[in-house]
Amino acid sequence: MSALASEVLAEVRGQVGFITLNRPAALNALTLQMIRDLTVCLLAWRDNHQVQGVAIRGSNKAGPFGAFCAGGDIRFFYQALLSGDPSPEDFFTEEYTLNHLIHTYPKPYIAFMDGVVMGGGMGISQGASHRLVTPRTKMAMPETSIGLFPDVAGGYFLSRCPGHVGEWLALTGNTLTADEAVALGLADQNIGEAQQADVWHALAQLESLDHASLDALIATYSVAVSPFDTRARDQIDQYFGKASVLSIVQALEADPGDWAQHTSQQLRQRSPLMLHVTLEQIRRARQMALADELRMERDMVRHCFFPAHLGRSAAQTETAEGVRALVIDKDKQPKWHPARIEDVTPEMVQPFFDSPWARHSHPLRDLT
Structure with a gap:
């Protein structure tokens, strides 16, 4: 496995580019360097014919999975606000450019949205072709609680939830379970926590990464979803x-x-x-x-x-x-x-x- 930086680990196995966010002590909160590393990686794989798809996961202190991404590094934002540091200008420009790249990515992009998936974590997963959640997923756009708004294309994907769910989630910042996320159109499949590694490794064995093959693989590990009340x-x-x-x-x-x-x-x-x-x-x-x-x-x-x-x-x-x-x-x-x-x-x-x-x-x- 090669490391673009210690906080973004990347490797190619089979026809899949695999990314692991590796900042577990901060719940994989995104730094500007992580955003740049992700962008470099995705652009390289987009133009590499040997790479037919991308999978991304987070990590916790025990190892892979467990936490996806808690958002942007808000302590960094706070320090910048107090000091007048202009670097958040680059942060937001490059983060939103990365969000757009993921939403428009021409190859399958499979996001393992395990554990905490909030703010910037939603920005690097909602554009995925396959959004996988687990029973321990905690999903939210809680920005109004810190005097911000749901960014990272939050206006785009929340406004496309059914009815006025988008307004409810954006204003309250409420946290969704895996079942709720699937029911409200913010996730595609709920898979068991213990099965994530099986799916992750099976991706490298696929001969074809067309949507039908991916859907069939993921369906093998998916669990039933309770309907939203x-x-x-x-x-x-x-x-x-x-x-x-x-x-x-x-x-x-x-x-x-x-x-x-x-x-x-x-x-x-x-x-x-x-x-x-x-x-x-x-x-x-x-x-x-x-x-x-x-x-x-x-x-x-x-x-x-x-x-x-x-x-x-x-x-x-x-x-x-x-x-x-x-x-x-x-x-x-x-x-x-x-x-x-x-x-x-x-x-x-x-x-x-x-x-x-x-x-x-x-x-x-x-x-x-």
């Missing part, structure tokens, strides 16, 4: 199809049921500003092509880190405060600004969708 879907669509964040929350708070009350309390804990921004993102993304949606996210994240229209420095952003409260100080008492959903105005939200670049100079201008 129909009543829960009805509640999600009833509330999260409403026109605004405020109308969603007010309707939930007017419902005495446990689910509605719990959900309204969740939303009250999130960044009010970023809830409004996120709802607008999902609604816009539903009608957008992938490349355009990623360009929109690149605009949005620039405004999250440098919100000039709000008159704030990078260290005063919702993102800096969210990461401080949940990851750095861990007091779980973020001081959002504005503090209430009711106090967010359109003038605070709409500039997030104004591009700071002319189209010809946009950092993602070459995505098609």
Whole structure:
């Protein structure tokens, strides 16, 4: 096995390129170097006729599998916000370019989404041709809890979930089980934890990596999936199809049921500003092509880190405060600004969708 870097291990066996994310102490959270190594690897294999498909997995402290990827390295983002380090600019440009490469990859791409699959981990797996989950999968886009929005093409893939599930997942950041992920269109097959190694090694033995052969192999190891609760879907669509964040929350708070009350309390804990921004993102993304949606996210994240229209420095952003409260100080008492959903105005939200670049100079201008 060759190592592009110690945190991204790559090898070719049979007709398959195999990638193992190897940063287990950080749940394989992505660094800029990891993103660059993944991109180099995928581009090389895309143009190599001997490689007919790609498989990717994570690792935990005990070895392969166990944890896929917990997202981007948010401690790095926090330090950059406080210090004025511009390197997150490259991080997001290159991460979103990698997300686009995976979604448009011309060869089968099999993602073993075991354990934690969140944020950036979704970005390197949702574009896969085969998204495999296990009974210990914990899947989420929890960005609103740290004052951000579901990026890495989150607007694209969440908005294409059934009904208004995308709005529910984006706003609450709720964690899905394997069964829920399959039922809601965010995974393809649920396989046993112990069977992952068998599938992984069997891929190298396949004579053909056409979709029929891959589907037949994976089906051999798949387990039955429980359907998603129909009543829960009805509640999600009833509330999260409403026109605004405020109308969603007010309707939930007017419902005495446990689910509605719990959900309204969740939303009250999130960044009010970023809830409004996120709802607008999902609604816009539903009608957008992938490349355009990623360009929109690149605009949005620039405004999250440098919100000039709000008159704030990078260290005063919702993102800096969210990461401080949940990851750095861990007091779980973020001081959002504005503090209430009711106090967010359109003038605070709409500039997030104004591009700071002319189209010809946009950092993602070459995505098609």
